[in-house]
Amino acid sequence: MSTDEANSWCRAMLLALVPPLLHARMGITRRGWFLPYMYGTVKAKCFGSGPDAGKHVCNKPGHSCLRRIVSYATWKARRSWRAAGRALSFIAQSVLLTDEVPSLKQARPFMAEGLERLQPCREVHVCDRCHGPCEGLQGIVADAGQFFEAVQVPDACEAADRVLNLAELDGHSSASRADRKTEAKQAEDRLMAEMQKMRAELARKTAEPSTPKRRSTRHPEVQWTPKIHAHLQSLCAFMCNGEKIHLVDASRVHGWEDIQEQLQAHSAPTLKKYLATKVPASEVPRTKPAIIAAIVALVSEAVRV
Secondary structure, eight states: OOHHHHHHHHHHHHHHHSOGGGTTTTTOOSSOOOOOEEEEEEOGGGBBOGGGBTSBOOOOTTOOOEEEEEEOTTOSOHHHHHHHHHHHHHHHHHHOOOOOOSOGGGHHHHHHHHHHTOOOOSBTTBOTTTOOBOOSSOOOOOOHHHHHHHSOHHHHHHHHHHHHHHHHHTTOOOOOTTTHHHHHHHHHHHHHHHHHHHHHHHHHHHHSOOOTTOOOOSSOOOOOOHHHHHHHHHHTEEEETTEEEESOOGGGOSSHHHHHHHHHTSOHHHHHHHHHTTSOGGGSOSSHHHHHHHHHHHHHHHHHO
């Protein structure tokens, strides 16, 4: 395949996969050059020096002795593509409970948090996933460059689609510039309707005489499975001042009372900041009990779905 044919194929893929409304912003045209260029650099340690200069002396199986570098420096609208990449990374960090480290500054607390979530194998010295032999605490070291070579494009696209679907289930949304106002109005109407229901329910509860040990019927009966716990952990987390804050430790949740108790341990300003990421700021209650009730209602709705 010639470079012209490869560029035509790359251009056709971009025109087909990127929505037409984003073509101008992403610099996609029908006559542009989109084929990135690749060059290689040799790792000196893999080739001899002195009398063995120029000879391949590396004997590590599967080792990459040549760095394959793909450059997109000539692409137009590079800032827009970077923004899209950052947006996808932010969505993945918001809806997934992963062990990825977003920056070296936060490496230590993120790794410590990941180690705290580790659980022992169901069977001693046997891997739960592949059922092969393993130690009690075991790790791997891999090359990032080999990761990009090993993962196939269809697998990466399928994974990105699953992440975006999870974000939509968690209440996040995305829209083109033309439809953004309409979608925002619809979302505002839905939130206003939910808030009106919550206000009516709170007013009814306030008017009713209090009865000791009365069970609440507002929340659904839930079987707290690992899947629900993982969803709860990601739903009750948000970014604040560059740090990810978890309002609820899902591993200690066995009922709605546990969620309310853990929310009670946080300050009202922290709870307000979290709720402001889910509903309009004007709809955030002022008192801490009302804020907790609103957060529990959101969690109840997400679990019911």
